[in-house]
Amino acid sequence: MTAFTTLRLDGVTRRFGGADALTGLDLEIRRGEFIALLGPSGCGKSTALNCLAGLLPLSDGSIWRDGTRLDTLPPERRGFGMVFQNYALFPHMSVRKNISFGLQMRGVPRAEARRRTDEAIRLVHLEEHAGKLPGQLSGGQQQRVAIARAVVVEPSLVLMDEPLSNLDAKLRLEMRTEIRRLHQNLGLTTVYVTHDQEEALSMADRLVVLRGGRVQQIGSPEEVHNRPANRHVADFLGFRNLLPGKAVSASSIKINGFGVRPSASFVGAIGVGDPVVAAIRPEDVEIGSGLEVTVDVAEYHGREIAAEVRTADGLTLHLRTSQRLAPGDKVEVTLPPSRLLVFPG
Amino acid sequence: MTTSALALRHRLAERGIDPQLFLLVPATVFVIALFVYPFCYGIAVSLQPAQGGALAAYRAFFTDAYQRDTITTTLGIALPAALVNVLAAVPIAYRMRGKFRGKRLLTTVLVVPITLGTVLTAEGLLGFLGPTGWFNRALLSLGVIDQPVTLTHNYTGVFLSLIITGFPFAFLLVLSYLSGIDPSLERAAATLGAGWAQRFFRITLPLLAPGLATTFCLTFVLAFSVFPSAILVGDPTGSTRVISIAAYEAAYVRYDYAAASAAAIVMGVVELVVISVVLGLRSLLYTGSTAGGKG
Amino acid sequence: MRRRIVARPGAWVVWGLVTIFFVGLAGVIGSVVVNSFGVRWFDTWLPETYTTQWYGQAWTDFTLLPVLTVTLVVCLLVAGISVLIGVPAAYVLARRKFPGGRLLYLLFLLPILMPPITYGIPLATVLYKYGLAGHLSGVVLANLVPSVPFVILTMTPFIEQIDPAVERAARMCGARTRHVFGRILAPLLVPGILAASILVVVRTVGMFELTFLTAGPDSQTLVVALFYSMSAAGIRAQQSVDAMAVIYCVMMVILLVVALRFVNPTQLVARVKDDSE
Numbered sequence: 001m002t003a004f005t006t007l008r009l010d011g012v013t014r015r016f017g018g019a020d021a022l023t024g025l026d027l028e029i030r031r032g033e034f035i036a037l038l039g040p041s042g043c044g045k046s047t048a049l050n051c052l053a054g055l056l057p058l059s060d061g062s063i064w065r066d067g068t069r070l071d072t073l074p075p076e077r078r079g080f081g082m083v084f085q086n087y088a089l090f091p092h093m094s095v096r097k098n099i100s101f102g103l104q105m106r107g108v109p110r111a112e113a114r115r116r117t118d119e120a121i122r123l124v125h126l127e128e129h130a131g132k133l134p135g136q137l138s139g140g141q142q143q144r145v146a147i148a149r150a151v152v153v154e155p156s157l158v159l160m161d162e163p164l165s166n167l168d169a170k171l172r173l174e175m176r177t178e179i180r181r182l183h184q185n186l187g188l189t190t191v192y193v194t195h196d197q198e199e200a201l202s203m204a205d206r207l208v209v210l211r212g213g214r215v216q217q218i219g220s221p222e223e224v225h226n227r228p229a230n231r232h233v234a235d236f237l238g239f240r241n242l243l244p245g246k247a248v249s250a251s252s253i254k255i256n257g258f259g260v261r262p263s264a265s266f267v268g269a270i271g272v273g274d275p276v277v278a279a280i281r282p283e284d285v286e287i288g289s290g291l292e293v294t295v296d297v298a299e300y301h302g303r304e305i306a307a308e309v310r311t312a313d314g315l316t317l318h319l320r321t322s323q324r325l326a327p328g329d330k331v332e333v334t335l336p337p338s339r340l341l342v343f344p345g
Numbered sequence: 346m347t348t349s350a351l352a353l354r355h356r357l358a359e360r361g362i363d364p365q366l367f368l369l370v371p372a373t374v375f376v377i378a379l380f381v382y383p384f385c386y387g388i389a390v391s392l393q394p395a396q397g398g399a400l401a402a403y404r405a406f407f408t409d410a411y412q413r414d415t416i417t418t419t420l421g422i423a424l425p426a427a428l429v430n431v432l433a434a435v436p437i438a439y440r441m442r443g444k445f446r447g448k449r450l451l452t453t454v455l456v457v458p459i460t461l462g463t464v465l466t467a468e469g470l471l472g473f474l475g476p477t478g479w480f481n482r483a484l485l486s487l488g489v490i491d492q493p494v495t496l497t498h499n500y501t502g503v504f505l506s507l508i509i510t511g512f513p514f515a516f517l518l519v520l521s522y523l524s525g526i527d528p529s530l531e532r533a534a535a536t537l538g539a540g541w542a543q544r545f546f547r548i549t550l551p552l553l554a555p556g557l558a559t560t561f562c563l564t565f566v567l568a569f570s571v572f573p574s575a576i577l578v579g580d581p582t583g584s585t586r587v588i589s590i591a592a593y594e595a596a597y598v599r600y601d602y603a604a605a606s607a608a609a610i611v612m613g614v615v616e617l618v619v620i621s622v623v624l625g626l627r628s629l630l631y632t633g634s635t636a637g638g639k640g
Numbered sequence: 641m642r643r644r645i646v647a648r649p650g651a652w653v654v655w656g657l658v659t660i661f662f663v664g665l666a667g668v669i670g671s672v673v674v675n676s677f678g679v680r681w682f683d684t685w686l687p688e689t690y691t692t693q694w695y696g697q698a699w700t701d702f703t704l705l706p707v708l709t710v711t712l713v714v715c716l717l718v719a720g721i722s723v724l725i726g727v728p729a730a731y732v733l734a735r736r737k738f739p740g741g742r743l744l745y746l747l748f749l750l751p752i753l754m755p756p757i758t759y760g761i762p763l764a765t766v767l768y769k770y771g772l773a774g775h776l777s778g779v780v781l782a783n784l785v786p787s788v789p790f791v792i793l794t795m796t797p798f799i800e801q802i803d804p805a806v807e808r809a810a811r812m813c814g815a816r817t818r819h820v821f822g823r824i825l826a827p828l829l830v831p832g833i834l835a836a837s838i839l840v841v842v843r844t845v846g847m848f849e850l851t852f853l854t855a856g857p858d859s860q861t862l863v864v865a866l867f868y869s870m871s872a873a874g875i876r877a878q879q880s881v882d883a884m885a886v887i888y889c890v891m892m893v894i895l896l897v898v899a900l901r902f903v904n905p906t907q908l909v910a911r912v913k914d915d916s917e
Binding site: 053054055074075076077079080081082084085086088089090091092101102105106149150153159 | 803805806808809810811812813814815816819823824827828
């Protein structure tokens with residue numbers, strides 16, 4: 001369809017009766033990119049996707065495809081494809097008819113529509129189910145139909161709204177790879193909404209982290225994973241330990257109970273004496289000589305044990321270790337300064 | 346399209362106003378033209394009687410005991426009938442809420458009297474309960490009675506006809522409300538040690554109560570508008586002279602449209618008062634989801 | 641299940657009540673049917689002999705052919721028009737939140753809650769005033785008053801259970817509004833529309849009061865003709881009135897059997913929906 005070089009979102013805002021669901025989203029999507037909108041539920045990521053699709057009118061801002069303004073166009077004239085969370089397959093049409101619907105709507109000649117539909121069915125491995133109705137398919141198969149329906153029209157942009165959230169864990173992993181492979185093979189520009197940080201990190205070229213309708217951070221998976229822009233992003237991306245403390249110099253902090261930790265990485269403007277929050281992932285907490293803690297809960301995770309431990313001051317810490325721990329055990333832990341991120345408190 | 350027009354459209358769309366609402370126009374025009382307008386017209390007619398002041402028709406209705414008593418007569422038939430129907434429906438529907446063989450057949454047979462309507466039911470009751478009907482013959486031959494009991498052309502006849510058409514209605518409604526209550530709630534109560542009665546009265550009944558209120562209202566509406574059976578199996582000049590007969594007589598026997606409209610309005614008001622009382626009580630009850638968590 | 645029923649004494653009471661009800665119902669219908677075939681049924685359990693002559697008599701005496709034609713025409717017109725008016729309104733009420741929406745819903749609910757006589761008398765007066773009553777158009781218009789709201793009420797939950805994402809998906813596939821309605825919504829709505837129209841037909845055949853108030857001599861439906869012949873008892877043989885009642889009954893049962901192929905019995909009463917969802 002209409003290929004583009006960049007798709008630009010300019011201050012895209014959506015209010016629902018006075019409450020802002022999405023505020024001032026600026027984003028430039030380059031052709032062929034896989035972008036994930038990530039955030040907890042209610043963060044505005046689905047609103048952003050629906051605004052982009054044209055299913056929700058914008059309250060403010062604009063959307064541009066190269067030099068053409070898009071936000072005034074109805075969804076059917078934007079030339080995008082979309083995969084819905086619950087698939088939204090047409091229940092009265094066979095798999096084949098579902099997939100060819102978009103081609104018919106675009107007036108593609110019959111013979112070509114047939115060829116492209118066949119191709120799409122093959123692409124998602126549904127050759128044997130082409131004549132079935134959606135109700136006769138399993139969740140994973142319905143998912144494949146939804147994807148085939150969205151990509152068969154060769155849209156300039158594919159939008160995916162938490163497409164894997166209704167699948168069981170094993171199928172989710174398979175489909176994750178499948179979607180990524182489709183993206184690579186077809187070179188489709190994709191915007192993918194999810195609340196699963198692992199999914200976003202593993203699939204996307206770039207992540208947009210949202211919270212409360214506002215963009216928190218835009219960056220590559222490495223950037224977002226290693227250097228979250230603020231404590232909320234950190235919290236959402238697996239920094240389960242958020243410890244209150246105080247900045248004692250330009251590069252060291254004092255965490256209650258742990259004493260002064262030198263050479264921690266500061267994120268954001270922090271002055272000496274300011275309250276801070278030190279974030280560290282459970283897997284980065286080391287067991288060794290340091291502060292003595294008591295194991296409260298130990299979960300078996302195969303090679304590892306995930307434990308919840310408590311310091312003498314009553315501070316709770318999460319850690320992962322290959323050491324066999326049991327509730328009541330006493331161990332000593334340290335927080336390696338290189339793994340500590342420090343945010344304004 | 347100019348930006349300001351676009352902005353206005355967005356603002357309206359945000360409040361849920363857009364061209365799609367035009368689909369409502371035919372139905373709204375229809376209801377206004379054929380329901381609201383005649384109703385207001387009726388009120389206007391009732392306020393313009395041939396003689397006397399604006400309220401003369403109402404004064405006449407309420408001072409004439411023959412007319413006034415139709416209110417109590419109607420309520421005296423409709424309220425007990427609706428109550429009996431709902432109260433009988435609850436234990437039976439409760440017993441039958443699960444799946445069992447022949448349930449579809451049972452519900453189908455129950456629908457029959459609803460579709461037959463009051464006129465045919467009246468005809469059947471006249472034959473069945475009449476002095477030489479099967480019912481009296483059966484009682485006589487069993488030796489329960491010596492004289493045939495009079496069950497038609499009186500209050501009993503009308504009451505029974507309302508049970509026959511009203512009970513299945515109430516039953517099917519209660520049944521569908523009951524099937525909307527998640528059965529795992531009762532099982533959960535059972536695991537917490539609640540016995541049969543406790544499960545019913547502390548879990549199911551409170552969840553069912555709003556539905557019962559609605560059922561009562563709908564059954565009451567049916568019973569309240571009793572007209573053909575009041576004439577055919579009742580005693581239309583005495584014990585079953587209901588408001589609808591009074592209104593009908595005024596309009597088509599005496600051609601006094603003011604009186605007829607007044608009677609019709611009184612009828613509507615009385616009915617709405619009863620319904621609002623019941624619905625008012627209903628609003629005091631829990632009326633949320635009856636599923637046991639995530640739907 | 642069955643074993644538990646036997647075990648509980650309460651179950652016996654319940655089944656007893658149900659049996660009494662069904663025996664009564666069978667008696668009521670049976671009396672009409674037997675009488676319609678009976679000859680000289682006075683002080684006995686059953687008539688002395690049987691005949692079908694009452695049917696022939698009813699057919700000619702009550703001019704049943706035109707009455708049945710009127711009933712059929714009225715029903716089809718009422719069902720067709722109320723679907724045309726009601727379904728679009730139900731669609732908007734099911735899909736959209738807008739100011740005054742609940743008020744409008746209440747307005748549509750009122751004609752069903754009101755006793756037909758209450759609005760029937762003023763309605764008939766108005767229809768007579770504009771010369772619409774006394775013939776077919778008046779009967780159709782009067783019967784539409786509860787039917788349009790009924791279609792709205794039955795279709796709203798039906799439309800609500802069609803996932804709105806399906807419509808959005810169609811748009812994302814490039815479908816214009818008319819395609820969304822024609823290719824996606826219409827096929828999905830057909831079962832609901834069919835059910836609603838059959839229910840409207842059943843209700844219209846049985847609707848006595850409104851037809852009674854607005855019908856002229858040439859526009860009586862079967863149930864009104866039945867009422868007149870019953871209240872004028874003595875003029876005609878009771879048996880031929882019963883024959884007519886049986887014809888009415890058979891017609892209703894046929895409709896019912898057809899209806900139940902498409903809808904659940906509870907739907908014939910009302911479409912119950914949780915207020916919460």
